[in-house]
Amino acid sequence: MNAPMLNYADAPTQYLDVEGVNYAYRSLGKRSGIPVVCLQHFTGTLDNWDPIIINGLAKERPVIAIDNTGIGNSGGTTPDNVQDMARDAIKIITALGIKKCDVLGYSLGGFIAQTIATTKSDLFRKIILVGTAPQGAKALGSFPHLVERAFQQRGIEVYLYIFATQSERSRKLVTATYQRLKERKSDRDKETGMLSVQAQVKALTRWGTDPVTIKLGEIHQPVMIVQGSNDEMMDSDTSLELFKQIPNALLFYYPDSAHGSFFQYPEIFVEQANFFLNHFE
Amino acid sequence: MNAPMLNYADAPTQYLDVEGVNYAYRSLGKRSGIPVVCLQHFTGTLDNWDPIIINGLAKERPVIAIDNTGIGNSGGTTPDNVQDMARDAIKIITALGIKKCDVLGYSLGGFIAQTIATTKSDLFRKIILVGTAPQGAKALGSFPHLVERAFQQRGIEVYLYIFATQSERSRKLVTATYQRLKERKSDRDKETGMLSVQAQVKALTRWGTDPVTIKLGEIHQPVMIVQGSNDEMMDSDTSLELFKQIPNALLFYYPDSAHGSFFQYPEIFVEQANFFLNHFE
Numbered sequence: 037m038n039a040p041m042l043n044y045a046d047a048p049t050q051y052l053d054v055e056g057v058n059y060a061y062r063s064l065g066k067r068s069g070i071p072v073v074c075l076q077h078f079t080g081t082l083d084n085w086d087p088i089i090i091n092g093l094a095k096e097r098p099v100i101a102i103d104n105t106g107i108g109n110s111g112g113t114t115p116d117n118v119q120d121m122a123r124d125a126i127k128i129i130t131a132l133g134i135k136k137c138d139v140l141g142y143s144l145g146g147f148i149a150q151t152i153a154t155t156k157s158d159l160f161r162k163i164i165l166v167g168t169a170p171q172g173a174k175a176l177g178s179f180p181h182l183v184e185r186a187f188q189q190r191g192i193e194v195y196l197y198i199f200a201t202q203s204e205r206s207r208k209l210v211t212a213t214y215q216r217l218k219e220r221k222s223d224r225d226k227e228t229g230m231l232s233v234q235a236q237v238k239a240l241t242r243w244g245t246d247p248v249t250i251k252l253g254e255i256h257q258p259v260m261i262v263q264g265s266n267d268e269m270m271d272s273d274t275s276l277e278l279f280k281q282i283p284n285a286l287l288f289y290y291p292d293s294a295h296g297s298f299f300q301y302p303e304i305f306v307e308q309a310n311f312f313l314n315h316f317e
Numbered sequence: 318m319n320a321p322m323l324n325y326a327d328a329p330t331q332y333l334d335v336e337g338v339n340y341a342y343r344s345l346g347k348r349s350g351i352p353v354v355c356l357q358h359f360t361g362t363l364d365n366w367d368p369i370i371i372n373g374l375a376k377e378r379p380v381i382a383i384d385n386t387g388i389g390n391s392g393g394t395t396p397d398n399v400q401d402m403a404r405d406a407i408k409i410i411t412a413l414g415i416k417k418c419d420v421l422g423y424s425l426g427g428f429i430a431q432t433i434a435t436t437k438s439d440l441f442r443k444i445i446l447v448g449t450a451p452q453g454a455k456a457l458g459s460f461p462h463l464v465e466r467a468f469q470q471r472g473i474e475v476y477l478y479i480f481a482t483q484s485e486r487s488r489k490l491v492t493a494t495y496q497r498l499k500e501r502k503s504d505r506d507k508e509t510g511m512l513s514v515q516a517q518v519k520a521l522t523r524w525g526t527d528p529v530t531i532k533l534g535e536i537h538q539p540v541m542i543v544q545g546s547n548d549e550m551m552d553s554d555t556s557l558e559l560f561k562q563i564p565n566a567l568l569f570y571y572p573d574s575a576h577g578s579f580f581q582y583p584e585i586f587v588e589q590a591n592f593f594l595n596h597f598e
Contacts, residue, residue: 276554286572291560
């Protein structure tokens with residue numbers, strides 16, 4: 037038996053056919069234990085996970101990152117609503133042979149994780165939500181304008197506009213994350229196409245404006261919520277709302293950070309996430 | 318050289334004369350490194366620190382717990398305001414030969430830590446604030462009524478009224494803390510006398526009602542803030558205010574917990590505090 041793969045940069049992209057759609061994923065980490073499935077942010081692909089975070093989690097458990105429908109190297113058409121994205125994520129996780137897993141849902145991935153937790157609640161053992169918001173979060177109503185302003189920037193500034201604050205420290209730390217995302221040289225994902233981006237914008241906006249249907253009070257799993265001090269996209273204060281509504285949640289705020297909170301402080305996140313997944317009940 | 322003392326139950330009470338007042342303290346843990354000085358909550362003495370927390374910190378650093386003026390086995394008259402309590406704490410720390418330390422300020426001890434951080438800012442390297450609030454926190458205005466209701470309870474219920482929520486889980490976990498506080502059989506502190514309790518009630522109430530003089534924005538150290546979801550004494554939401562005003566703060570909320578947040582989850586607190594003190598800048 038080979039040694040477990042512990043370096044995300046070396047994890048090959050694998051493919052899985054689900055009902056005629058070809059899905060891309062990467063798998064690494066310990067061979068035994070409950071896997072943590074990683075659900076990515078708006079526009080993000082398999083190449084947008086900070087390797088410090090994936091590698092840190094992989095030391096203690098299996099880690100599986102997936103591209104949802106129409107994202108990165110996955111086929112199919114990206115849905116324009118979170119409910120259908122959650123349906124697709126369940127299909128992929130099930131097709132991978134997983135009956136129970138932990139989940140790391142980041143931003144849009146956190147919406148999907150909340151949706152699955154309240155519609156197929158036996159799939160998850162524990163839930164990590166980063167840089168996300170409850171349904172009805174007002175900030176999402178103006179998401180298209182935020183995206184428009186971000187896309188007016190150039191190069192790395194598009195990334196920093198969303199993921200960093202304007203402080204020197206935050207920009208420096210998130211620039212380092214951005215550079216880590218470029219370390220993988222081959223077998224990279226395609227960038228997410230414009231039609232998929234547009235569908236995601238619609239889904240994110242709807243999360244803020246559609247009627248609230250999700251009952252967070254019914255989430256029975258242990259939940260760990262992480263947010264930055266200044267996440268304009270989600271409005272940082274809405275993480276306190278998540279915390280208050282979910283019965284058994286830890287809430288961790290990181291300083292001087294925006295939507296990229298855990299990318300800015302990957303070491304502390306890995307420490308907290310591994311402790312949560314290993315020990316918190 | 319003897320092995321380091323790592324068990325708080327075995328740490329003898331020591332005494333130190335400062336300007337004619339006899340102060341009680343206990344010291345344990347690693348012999349080298351920056352010590353963490355522990356400042357206790359309303360009515361609490363050296364016997365009110367959860368040994369899991371003290372022992373967990375002592376594995377990685379020197380730990381020194383002190384009784385402030387008029388508390389437990391310390392002599393002198395307890396001041397009725399936080400400013401004088403901070404002045405006394407500085408005197409004790411200085412008399413112990415400490416030029417720079419970390420601080421764990423719990424509740425009233427957190428008020429003292431905030432005061433020292435903004436008046437003698439070079440004393441602290443890093444700051445942990447648990448179950449505390451900024452100056453002007455409205456909940457403190459009704460502190461005497463809360464104390465009155467708590468003191469109407471009997472036995473362990475006095476403790477649970479303040480430190481636990483009404484849930485079965487919280488009561489069970491905080492009951493376990495309460496029992497750990499009784500493990501030490503000899504060399505215990507005197508309980509804090511009624512005159513000192515009255516002075517502390519005045520100081521706590523004033524913290525909520527006096528004009529705000531402390532500039533939290535000037536705290537330049539890394540700060541870790543911990544709070545429970547339902548701390549009626551401090552109003553849990555005021556920890557988010559601390560977080561927003563202190564430039565470089567981590568904020569951790571624990572679920573289904575009241576004023577005894579870190580006593581309810583001592584293992585996760587020890588993990589987070591040691592990581593913060595060892596690694597966070």
